[in-house]
Amino acid sequence: MTDAYAKAGVDIQRSDDAVGALVGVLRQIRLDQPSRSVVASGHYASVLRIAPNLGLALTTDGVGSKLVVAEQADRLETVGIDCIAMNVNDLVCVGAEPIAMLDYLAVEEPDPTRLARIAQGLREGAEQANIEIPGGELAVIPELIRGHPSPGGFDLCGTAVGTVALDRIVGGEEIRPGDAIIGVPSSGLHSNGYTLARRALLQDGGLTLDDTPDGLGASVADALLEPTTIYVRAALALLQSDIPVTGLAHITGGGVLNLPRLNTSVGWSIEEPLPILPVFETVQRLGGVAEREMWEVFNMGCGFIAIVSDDRADDAASLLAEHHPGARRIGTVTDAEGVVTVRDLRF
Structure with missing residues (x-):
């Protein structure tokens, strides 16, 4: 399906199969109460019922190998915008209003100047999306993270939340030919x-x-x-x-x-x-x-x-x-x- 992408190192079919294997196991989770999930797996965001007509929408995503370019060019100030965008743009697809995101930043070396530069993008993205970043996590893991060049490596991901009225979810079921x-x-x-x-x-x-x-x-x-x-x-x-x-x-x-x-x-x-x-x-x-x-x-x-x-x-x-x-x-x-x-x- 994607020959050039596979040759570059990303096999879409193999990735899809891997996701299927992962989801197949997670679907076997057994709870002591009925599931709160109200949106089928595979949509842009998950929605959990938390009150009679209130849903909590959730997404998680990262910036991916765009970070390699940011490291090589020593331009760290905008990738935080990407992290915010990849999450909140998914949230609104179910009709939710994004309200907050937590960031996860894994680094090869905890350099304060570099972290402050990365934070500039997170701040800008949060303001564009009108959300808060009330907290997050910094992990220093030089055994796992290697920069381009080292020791400037990092990975940036986020998990965003929003709210949506359960009777206002945009799920796609009402789409009809001619729309x-x-x-x-x-x-x-x-x-x-x-x-x-x-x-x-x-x-x-x-x-x-x-x-x-x-x-x-x-x-x-x-x-x-x-x-x-x-x-x-x-x-x-x-x-x-x-x-x-x-x-x-x-x-x-x-x-x-x-x-x-x-x-x-x-x-x-x-x-x-x-x-x-x-x-x-x-x-x-x-x-x-x-x-x-x-x-x-x-x-x-x-x-x-x-x-x-x-x-x-x-x-x-x-x-x-x-x-x-x-x-x-x-x-x-x-x-x-x-x-x-x-x-x-x-x-």
Whole structure:
């Protein structure tokens, strides 16, 4: 399915099988009381019932190998934004309002100056998402963490929480053929596919982080370290409007193949994709990555999607564009069960 990604070191099928094995065991957990979970496994966030009409939404995620670029370029001030974004953008997909995140920072060496620089991004991301960071954990584990270069290695992850009324959960069950697919622009790679992107640009393409190749419009470091867009305020504005929202999707690793996570009984036709950003074109060209695989791995310029009825498509697009210019209708929900199409590509 993703040949270039596998050659770069990430086998998607093997990863999916590993997740399946992990989840298969965790589903066997036995409790002394009924489960509080009210959202099926595999959605963007988990929701637990904690009161008659109150759910606690939970997500956890990290920044991934984007951190390798940050270490190599010695630019640590923005990756905290990515950590916040990868969590809160998932939370809002179930209709939840994010309220807080705890960070987990594992380091090779506890350097105060470096930690303060990393914290700058966490602060900026928290302010963009309007959440608190009331606590976290610092682990000094030089046996496990090795930097690029050493001893500057670190890993950054977070667990975010939010609240949602149980009768307002956006689960995707109400999505119907004919509904409109509204796309919201991304800022770049966000925080996915970096193993493939780094191989394409730095190894296959022979570039350095300081190079500015034709067509990219920025240095390699600038393009790769562009922070992930935080969609929380826009998504909440849409949810609080009079526009019925039947689905919300954060387009991360897996690209457009994220959409069936909302509903497997319908299909997804992306007829007019958002503009493909130069960073994706450069990765594809220098890495010799097939177009199909690009759509399977990267967001390709669309970082978030809302599903609304056909007759409210223009209203939803206008509202989202107030926060993220360029948001517009990109496609239509179909009756082709489980099928995703992007122009003439079928997945």
